[in-house]
Amino acid sequence: MEIDPQPSSAEKSAANAAAAEGSSPAADGEQHRRGIPVAQFVADVEAFLAGREAPPVIQSLEERMQQYKLLEIKLLTQKRDLQSKLPDIKKSQEIVQTLVTKREEKKEVRLDYVLADGVFARADVKDADSVCLWLGANVMVEYSFDEALALLKRNEENATSSLANIDGDLLFVRDQINITEVTVARVHNWDVQRRRLAGASSSSGGALREGIAA
Template structure:
């Protein structure tokens, strides 16, 4: 029996719970076909879960980097008014660093990705970084929510699979007993 499938806010379909196996198994769709469909659905959910885990990992690495960059912009804003020079070590390569004197210019350069770097005023940079940080945090919350939802759906489909399989075993046993009588 086909039912309308609901979905979470980001479109991941909700798995149905099989209360009555008879509603899912029929002559037109025997138990082995239903089990195959359930296994296919579980595989799709697990594939989505792997993608969500990767997304979570990327976001968990990205958010602290953005926050560190915001802190650096704040530091530069703080030091902008003083005549005191700021010295820092910056990375040239994995194991190679150089000393640099940072002079207040009122601007910073930010890597945007794809080998693109743009110059921003401190205020523009902070606004952009704050916006990106908030977007990343929202995306992380959504990803964690989706992961929890997916785990629930996988569990539901595994229970459904077990119920249909056990029902099928029972039906075959009854059929054998009736055939032997």
């Protein structure tokens, strides 16, 4: 009997997130959570800029925000994949357990199996003591019932754990997106206000010079 028990690989759900630290305005020694850079909350925009021009800093922040959003899409894809695999793993466990029960009761099991694409056959199985599990990449391995149940249980636990990690990573990434969006807005508003004050100061200076000349 052939059963596909494997979840897709999602253990390293955030391993390659938003690298490019050199292009980010975040400080050296930047903190990470499971490979995800922590966004820097800016309380003092002037101190944050430290003499830098606002436009390139805003561009760098927007690039980081785009990296967070790409990571969010990646995590959502991994989550959907795992969610689709979990029911298959549980169903496979039920099938193997049914075979175990039938063997203990010394009863035959009537099974329909795939003979070829679109072609099915029926078999009566009695006293079975093993199953074949697909491990992915066109690899199938025969296991005893106990080994198969242990493997399926482990796969279920791993998939459930990975889902919990992904949910945590998604919450964290969305927080970083919000923080970065706020920082972009604060830097932009500070720059607009600075330019406005500089323009007003320049106009006042020009009017004063004209008055003196008159």
